[in-house]
Amino acid sequence: MNKRILIIEDDKDIVEALRYNLEKERGFSVLPAYSGDEGLNLAFQVKPNLIILDIGLPGLNGYEVCRMLRREAETRDIPVLILTARVSESDKVLGLELGADDYITKPFGIRELIARVRNAIRRRESEHDAVEIFDDGRLHIHFGDYTIRFNGQEPKLTFKEFHLLKLLVQNAGRVLSRDKILDSVWGYNYYGESRTVDVHIRRIRKKLGPGVDDYLDTVIGVGYRFKAAKVGKEASFAAQA
Numbered sequence: 001m002n003k004r005i006l007i008i009e010d011d012k013d014i015v016e017a018l019r020y021n022l023e024k025e026r027g028f029s030v031l032p033a034y035s036g037d038e039g040l041n042l043a044f045q046v047k048p049n050l051i052i053l054d055i056g057l058p059g060l061n062g063y064e065v066c067r068m069l070r071r072e073a074e075t076r077d078i079p080v081l082i083l084t085a086r087v088s089e090s091d092k093v094l095g096l097e098l099g100a101d102d103y104i105t106k107p108f109g110i111r112e113l114i115a116r117v118r119n120a121i122r123r124r125e126s127e128h129d130a131v132e133i134f135d136d137g138r139l140h141i142h143f144g145d146y147t148i149r150f151n152g153q154e155p156k157l158t159f160k161e162f163h164l165l166k167l168l169v170q171n172a173g174r175v176l177s178r179d180k181i182l183d184s185v186w187g188y189n190y191y192g193e194s195r196t197v198d199v200h201i202r203r204i205r206k207k208l209g210p211g212v213d214d215y216l217d218t219v220i221g222v223g224y225r226f227k228a229a230k231v232g233k234e235a236s237f238a239a240q241a
């Protein structure tokens with residue numbers, strides 16, 4: 001079955017070029033939207049397999065669209081690829097913080113864009129079969145619902161913090177390098193810097209508070225590891241049916 005790609009972009013020439021090239025590839029069908037509001041409505045109606053999202057849009061801008069997509073359970077798992085002329089570091093960071101999967105700046109090569117579309121879809125599909133719940137009686141994480149309970153608190157993690165934690169939990173006991181984490185959570189090696197990972201780990205530690213070191217290890221010069229703490233009942237991993 002074709003993958004449905006929603007393109008939210010007000011530049012009709014870009015939309016047509018993307019549509020032509022994606023549909024020529026086979027396996028893709030393209031839906032265009034020319035404003036943020038129209039795109040958001042379509043996203044909820046058709047649940048596309050991926051969204052290509054411009055930032056400078058009439059109505060809601062791309063950041064606002066991305067934020068709303070991530071807030072709703074129905075659209076939160078749709079991969080979003082941001083496409084924009086804005087190139088400053090803070091613009092990129094903002095897009096990724098809001099939960100975009102990838103970032104492409106204009107002008108872009110069509111081959112590269114298609115490769116990134118495929119990667120983003122594949123990455124999201126492989127996450128679907130993964131562990132959904134971690135629970136050892138003290139730390140409870142439900143990855144499907146994006147909820148955590150720890151020491152009687154319910155810390156609120158951002159989308160990226162959650163994905164980082166999920167990756168570590170799924171690889172419990174193994175040390176993951178910053179590059180591996182960047183690649184899995186952010187999706188590409190060359191944009192991200194390793195300090196992005198450090199910053200997110202620091203925020204997760206702060207949000208979970210005292211006791212988090214029973215679970216999160218920093219391996220100096222290498223990366224990070226999730227370890228199941230020796231308290232409470234046996235840790236359980238459950239994949240939801």
Ligand code: CA
Nearest residue numbers: 010054056057
């Ligand atoms: Ca635009």
